[in-house]
Amino acid sequence: MRKGLQNVQNSENNNYRIIAVDDEQGIIDSLSIFLKRSGYDFTGVTDPQEAIEKVKSEHFDLMILDFIMTPFHGDQVVEEIRKFNKELYILLLTGHKDLAPPLETIRRLDIQGYCEKSDKFDQLLLLIESGIKSIKQMNEIKHINEELADTYEKLENAYLESIQTLRYTVEAKDTYTRGHSDRVSELSVLLGKKMGLSDQDLRTLQIGGLFHDIGKIGVPDTILQKDSKLTDDEYSEIKNHPSIGAHILSTATLFKDIIPIVKHHHERYDGHGYPSQLKGEEIPYLARITAIADSFDAMTSKRTYRDSLPLETVISEFKRCRGTQFDPELDDAFVDILENHYDEIKEIQEKYKGEIKERYLNLLLYIFKIILGLSFYSKSFILYFH
């Protein structure tokens, strides 16, 4: 029975790869016999440089390392290895305990343990066994983290998909918004790039632009689709959309970075915007960028009551509103794009002309999938309780 258990333990050990580095061939030979008998997958090396190369090219779980070696000592080997591998579990073998490296070195190089060399390997085997236990736990934690990350990503995607559907729904009922949020998203990123923003900020601008008008889902269709001039009351209803949008997105942490964009893209630099009448630098920076992209797209979109404005008029509007409606520095940068790099804007405008039909098909397909899913579940439900 004991022997059976021992065999199981030994075959489990076989999953772990140990490398030993000692410039004395005799020690390597003894370790080889001893550790192979315990079931470990063992590799012995006498040259420290070769050991570094092996760790670089192969996977090992644990390293047993002699401290005093030629041409360089064990701590130098660890120093090199730690530059590219932080995970390898390292045990240091020392001669006499007075020759052990200082504790500070052991900590700095993240060496997990050390023991004195002796003919008996009992102490070393105990250290190896506890090392393998730690490695096993670390691997399990890593595996759980990977699974969690995977689940989180799936949840994120599912949430993103449902908000995307909401966006298409808004676009389906508000003719003006069609393609608008895609263009605002890309125009914001264009301006963000010009301002030298980080990749993370550019991503926030991209998603923020896509969903900035999501709150229009809460505005009555009669107001969104009205051809004539809005009454004051109707305009007040429209002005609720940034707060409604921020509220819709507040349920998921995934959107926490874009909420300031959604909530404040209608603030004005002079403090006369909505919903919070924020002024100047009080307005979140990314929201100030989206405000410019949003206004530009509004000016260049056809409305029922007017044609799209010509480029010269748009440029003079941006110059006129510098420091009142828009952040002056961002306004200057955008005018520079309008005057000198208009082809990049044109490209974005062209890109979102032909996608509308495709988008409605996607929306219909999505609704169809939901209906199919519901009917499947209701049938299963009936069968289950029958």
Ligand SMILES: [Fe+2]
């Ligand atoms: Fe808006």
